Amino acid sequence: MPFFAYKARNSRGELIQGVLESVDSSAVADQLFSTGVTPIEILLTKKTVTSTERGWWERFSEEKVRSIDVQLFSRQLYTLLKSGVPIMRGLAGLQESAINKSFARVLQDIRESLDAGRELSAAMRRHPEVFIPFYISMVRVGEMTGRLEEIFLRLFDHLEFEREMRERIRTAMRYPMFVVIAMVVAIGVINLFVIPAFAKVYAGFNAKLPFMTQILINFSNFTVHYWPLVIAIIVGAIFGFKLYVATPKGCYKWDKAKLKIPIIGPIILKGTLARFARSFALASRSGVPIVQALNVVAQTVDNAHIESRVDQIRDGVERGESILRTATTSGVFTPIVLQMIAVGEETGELDSLMDEIAQMYEREVDYELKTLSSKIEPILIVGLGILVLILALGVFLPIWDLGKVAMHK
Template sequence: MTSFSYHAVDAAGRLIRGYIEAASPETASQDLTARGYYLLKLDKSSGVLARLRRNLFRQRVKRAEIIELAGNLSVMVGAGIPITISLGDLAEATTNTTLQTTLTGIKQEIEQGSTFSDAIERYDDIFPDILIRLVRVGEETGRFEKSLSDVAEHLQRMDDLASSIKRALIYPTFAIIATGGALIFWLVFVLPKIIGTIKGMGVKLPLLTRMLMATSSYTQRYWYLLPIIALCCWALFKLLKRNEKACYQIDRLKLKLPIYSLIEYNRLLALFAEQMRILIVAGLTVDRTLGIIAEVMRNLVFRHAIDSVRDDITYGSTIADALKKHPVFPLLLVRMVGIGETSGSLDDQFGFLSTHYLKKLDDISDKLGKIIEPVVIAVIGILFAIIIMGLLLPVYDLVSTVGRR
């Protein structure tokens, strides 16, 4: 496929600029004409450049807009309004130009004979994978509007999950940045002047003061290395993430780190339970559901555990027995899944578990400030106690010397 940039005019007379991928200029022109555009200019474009421009300059489609779209489309289709008319109305109603262009393109593709799931799959950089999968399942089972309603509810839960994590990380991030900034300010601007004055008095400097002087001197001289070191650490982390064994160990470490593990572990459990609920409600088999969830899980420890659970179920094990073999799944989850299997209410049990772990995340985000605060205060206190001791020791020596004289 080749990338083309185009200038066109839509049915309302508005100038449209964008990029399209097609096998040839003729195919690109036909696709744009089918969308209702009057083509003014079509040029071949570098694929990399096109993606860069598209990502930098196009208006971003927010998760809330996708949730609203799925919910409104479910209501309109459920009321008997044809999908093409629904998409046209929603395209006119939205103020997001990127979403408007996307919906218009989807509408044109459906009018040409494409299914809705195939049409939105071409825009996988806008629509999440779970939406595409559930819509396809809904089309296969005749539950299209219900699938849209379910995915809207699911995405809202995922949005709540993301909001909880952000709230939980705001205070620690601010505390670390503020502490680091204050320490660098002291080392670069304050300490050199104070220690310079003390040195001018001819006092013999103790070891701690000399260490502070050396630290301050190196910070002043090589301050530019700090962002370089941070960048190198980030690059090294990215390289390690490409190695599966290293990535597994990093993900394993995330589940053991103090405080952070509370967020990461409950996030993964909430994601697992919510994905299981929504896919089981959609009518997927358990083994297929676990296969999809394994792809979604970014933590390799959980992914390997889910793959193993899927294999055990394929060989005849119950879900609860398969989950019990892996320590990453807590006893509560295993017990509730066992009840769901016995009573035939797996979707309800996973719904309860999803709500439970989301609530735990909310509680953690509310309490994290109180957990982190004493740690931050202790670290700041130790750092500045060292600095103050380094400054006061030579002053004490000076006063003692004067007193003996």
């Protein structure tokens, strides 16, 4: 179908414009009238919504769509649909009131896709950078079951859980990261300025230096003379690591290794399993078949290793095995969780029990995050002590030896 560029005015007299895909200009006018706007001009065009002219600087500097924007959109759309507001009128109102201009353009494209006859889930699928596959799949379930407003409320709760989890982790890691950065800066200052000054003093005595002092001076000289190479190596290592993690094999190995990191690994595992249980409960409660639910939930865990285990559970269920049996062989669930899965399968209340599992893991993660700083502090203190000891032995030991020699003379 052809595209038509239009200019129209809304109920407040504001000028709006966009592009619609329809059979002819009369159909475009009907679509605009149905959304409560009055068309002024409708012209045939070859440009689609996504090909609107924007300079490279505008595209580079535009505000990105954040997860909070999608979360608030879900809550607002639930309220509008529950109140009986037609979805096209609701989307038009949300577009006009959107603070994020990038998200307003996304809503405009969704409206125009709906005008062109597409389903809401198909319209959202055109924006994978905004709506994750799980979100789109749940909207699709809402369309199939006729419970779209309920789905948006549950998606809002799910996104709120995800946001709180990220905020807790960010808050817990703020102090350790500050200490680590301070230590790195201190090491850099000592290598570039302090040790070279002491090295000049030692050179005037023509005395044999301790082994630790020689290591520090050699390392400092290398840093001073080859600092561009050091920076290039660090940047190259970071860039190479990101490239490796971007590959399926690298992503799988890194996600598996993260779960084995002391202190941090168990928190990541529990948070991931909480996300899995919450997503599975949401999908199951919404009427999604178990196999399809597992397929959708696997895309939300954000860990390639756990995702492979969820896929393993799905394959087992497809072969006719029970969820308990396949979850046991996956090796990622605790005995308590496996027992609750068994009870859920027997009673038919798997969605409720999976919700309980999610809450249990959330409480454990919350406790772990609250005590994270106290667990990391001893490690940081020991590391700082070792650093001070090395510097003290390397810098002050030669002065002590030279002082003893001078006293004997």
